[in-house]
Amino acid sequence: MPNTEMIDRANAAREKVNTEIVPALLEAFADKAESIAPTGDLIPQVFVKPTALLDVALWLKDRGFNMLVDVAGADYYPKRDPRFEVIYHFRQFPALGMIRVRVRCTEKDQPHTLSHIWPMADAPEREVYDQFGVKFTGHPNLKRILNPDDWEGHPLRRDYPLRGPRALINLDMPAELNRFAAFVDDEHANTEKKPDGK
Amino acid sequence: MSDVFGEDGGFVTTTVDGFLRWAKSNSVWPLTFGLACCAIEMMNLTSPRYDLAQWGSEAFRASPRQADLMIVSGRLCNKMVPVARQVYEQMAEPKWVVAMGACASTGGIFDNYAVVQGVDNVIPVDIYIPGCPPTPDAVIHAIQMLRERIQGNDPKGGLKVNA
């Protein structure tokens, strides 16, 4: 017998977040937050400026979003500027509403760390710094976490070659012949590619 | 005395050599150098079904000083390279290395900045085992190959006549 109680509860919580929390957030942080239409997973999402992140996080915590689920980073180069984005997922437990806060930033913007509120944010913020180069003000220990301490470059950036330092071997060779050519992949199958006659 | 320490060894050295080869091939103790998924398949080697102990690998030692065989099971990543080199150097002669799995042999499916493309860039390897992960049967086949080599003509396996 399907137990839809939890699904209904999650749906009701999502409705509540959409109708109450998001408008209140946009009102409280008028020029610093912007709402975005949800996509496949229907989680409500907002853009927030880097300077307002700490206030938004505390504001959400007061309204029951006690679980910080994840801190992720993304790089939208070269599609848009500011190129980086730090994504925070918050969850209300046990009410089950979720909200996604996206902070668009450049390399110079430094969002404030959340590790003094949620100690778990310490490690993923280090990872965002290691892989993207986005720094966080007030972080107790902002060092590389995944790559060796003396690694140069930030690997998950879109313009960092997949094969890393090995890709920079023999740059004079043409790209089709150089198996290790550094590449920037910014085209996708949607662009019209005519088959060549070769 | 000249035929004891002669060019190709005299009667005593060949008997001692044969005895040492028999002893070393039947007591290859592996080092627990499990890194990733292949480590789980290596643990399965000690399980009752595959039981590596039947061929003398009774004790998987954690200390490199007490082990003969370093089975590198899993992907060797940038931060781990100096550790692998140091552990290999700490092992006492004679020592053998088996690169288990595709990642240890050549980097596997991870042709990127973070994985060393083959453990043989860092330490010398005796046997490579393909597979992702190789079944424990494949690892047993490799260990048998190694034992035959030690028994037969591997220079590390016997008595070193000319030091």
Add this chain to the structure above:
Amino acid sequence: MAQTFDTHEQDTMQLSIGPHHPATHGVLRVILELNGEIIVKAAPETGFLHTGIEKTAENLTWNQATAVVDRMDYLNSIGNNVGYCLAVEKLLGITDRIPERANVARVILMELQRITSHLVFLGTGALDLGAMTPIFWTFDLREHILDIFEEVTGQRMNPSYMRVGGLAHDLPEHFKEIVNNFLKIAPGKMQDLKNLILGHPIFKDRTIGVGKISEEKALALGLTGHNLRITGNDYDVRKYYPYCGYENYDFKVPTRQNGDLNDRISIRFDEIDESLKIIKQGIDNLPDGRHIIEDRKLVLPPKEEVKQSMEALIHHFKLVQQGFEVPAGEVYQAVESPRGELGFYLISDGGNKPMRMRVRGPAFYATYALGTLLPGHYVGDMVGIIAGIDPIFGEVDR
């Protein structure tokens, strides 16, 4: 240079439990500051297994990326596969069109994989605490499940069996028989194991009261899964945000109250019992039908058709060479792995490859909780606590 502690003020010693160590369950470095035998401060250092999986996935098509996703949490490969495929299916909007047979098969295989992971946890956990017999028993029972995986998917570990839309190929005809054979022997062996481990006085001495944590601390540290359920909280993604039809199964979520190491180990037995229940319900109700969605733009056509029909050949060619495109958007999908809430955050830019694949690994947060869990305990307890949080470093370091 890793973190160092300033030990000049107090009479403490700094000890580095290195990445190559029998007790660290993989490649973990823990830097301890010791006052005699008691740990005063602890700092875990990870990154020794960083494989660049997230970057690799940005260069593989959506279906090809299931091969790398497997190898993160390699004791829960099917669960990783399912989580990733569910996230892509949400972006495509085809979650309702997945055939029932595929959903039930996904649930059965995920629960079997959960049991194998728990068995490794119990075997190696008991080995760390000094017991040598349980590891042989658990690994032997695990071989039965690995045989089932080999019959179904072709491989014992890292099967990459899920595709976007369902399963890669259909289940074998004798699937019900082999799973039922396993279900016949499992409860007896689990009971033997329980009798062996849980009542043992040394085990109880070494685990009761060790590594205690409270619910607020656990929530603040981002712990999920069994690390959170031992504090009385019953958060389980299968119940709270059901996927793959989990709302149709009748199972409980076991919890404990004390928050110590004894609870971490004893809760696993209950979780295995619940998984056996789910498998039984799944295998009794396994429907017939397609194993993957009926959509030629996403799924390879059957080989007989490819050799006869031109359209099928073109579909096959395009799908293998380029893959399908997924509409632009972001999605966060969580599944319950044996370690906690495994989350996939995917960003698509409308192309045939993921633009960004972020994996929220539960073991990542559990490992970094060691800085809070370890202080105040003896070095001997550290071994048990690291085993008890169930880390898998493929997932911590990705």
